[in-house]
Amino acid sequence: AQSVSQHNHHVILSEAASLELGCNYSYGGTVNLFWYVQYPGQHLQLLLKYFSGDPLVKGIKGFEAEFIKSKFSFNLRKPSVQWSDTAEYFCAVNRGSSNTGKLIFGQGTTLQVKP
Amino acid sequence: EPEVTQTPSHQVTQMGQEVILRCVPISNHLYFYWYRQILGQKVEFLVSFYNNEISEKSEIFDDQFSVERPDGSNFTLKIRSTKLEDSAMYFCASFEDRLISTQYFGPGTRLTVL
Numbered sequence: 001a002q003s004v005s006q007h008n009h010h011v012i013l014s015e016a017a018s019l020e021l022g023c024n025y026s027y028g029g030t031v032n033l034f035w036y037v038q039y040p041g042q043h044l045q046l047l048l049k050y051f052s053g054d055p056l057v058k059g060i061k062g063f064e065a066e067f068i069k070s071k072f073s074f075n076l077r078k079p080s081v082q083w084s085d086t087a088e089y090f091c092a093v094n095r096g097s098s099n100t101g102k103l104i105f106g107q108g109t110t111l112q113v114k115p
Numbered sequence: 116e117p118e119v120t121q122t123p124s125h126q127v128t129q130m131g132q133e134v135i136l137r138c139v140p141i142s143n144h145l146y147f148y149w150y151r152q153i154l155g156q157k158v159e160f161l162v163s164f165y166n167n168e169i170s171e172k173s174e175i176f177d178d179q180f181s182v183e184r185p186d187g188s189n190f191t192l193k194i195r196s197t198k199l200e201d202s203a204m205y206f207c208a209s210f211e212d213r214l215i216s217t218q219y220f221g222p223g224t225r226l227t228v229l
Contacts, residue, residue: 034217043222044158044206090158100163100171101146101210103218107157 002027004093006106013081014114021076021109023091033074034092034103035065044090050074061085083115117141119221121207127227128197136192136224138207147190148208148218149182151175158206164190197228 007022025031035047048059055067065076074091091106120139128134140147149161162172164182181193190209194201207221 036220044220046217046219049217092158100165101218102148102160102163102171103150103158103208104160105150105158 002093002095002104004091004104004106006089006091006109008109009107010110010112012112012114015083016080017113019076019078019081019085019111021089021091021111023074023076023106024072025074025091025093025104026072027093027095029095032094033065033067034094035059035063035074035076036090036092036105038088038090038108040087047076047089081111081113083113085111086113087111117219119207119209119219121205121221121224123224124222125225125227127229130199130228131196134194134197134226136194136205136207136226138190138192138209138221139188140190140207140209141211141219142188144209144211144219146170146210146212147182147184149192150206150208150220151203152206152223153200153203161192161205194226197226199228202226202228 004025033050036044037047038044047063048057048065050057050067058064063078065074067074089109092103094101094103122137147164150158152158160173162176163170179195183191204223204225206223208218210218
């Protein structure tokens with residue numbers, strides 16, 4: 001079955017530190033890849049997405065992610081985090097050929113940024 | 116920017132009672148979804164809905180669950196007889212085109228079953 005793994009469950013960083021959150025998926029076909037963020041008390045918001053083309057995608061708030069097909073990975077990065085980046089981050093995948101477009105989520109990574 | 120809305124934001128119910136969670140997807144969207152997130156766990160797909168019928172459902176979505184789009188704007192999730200383990204955050208999502216667009220999520224309804 002298709003699955004998504006996020007390696008880091010809880011990450012604590014100081015402001016200005018660099019961030020990389022790992023995401024791997026298990027599906028050999030065409031996939032669409034997403035990172036969503038959930039700020040405390042708020043709903044899931046899209047940070048960035050990859051459908052095709054340049055494997056390095058840029059999203060909102062200075063985030064970027066790189067799709068490495070050979071590694072089945074889509075890691076999220078930010079060069080310098082801010083306190084306001086404290087949130088839960090979810091990697092998600094759907095199959096490019098899916099009839100329904102359902103998303104399969106990773107278990108999430110809680111990011112805590114200390115001021 | 117258009118958004119998905121959900122009501123209520125928090126629902127408390129007794130075990131065995133029926134609940135209806137409501138969602139208003141973005142108006143030109145065609146695909147609708149319910150997901151849930153049990154506290155501390157991952158977001159799980161429940162059901163997808165297109166063209167007025169269920170297009171896919173997970174094994175979680177058993178006979179106690181049903182979905183409906185009663186009036187062309189609302190999209191509801193009904194749980195007929197709630198169980199303690201149904202306590203979770205329920206998210207509605209919609210998108211316009213499954214191949215190229217993005218799913219937009221509502222703020223969620225926190226369901227607490229006592």
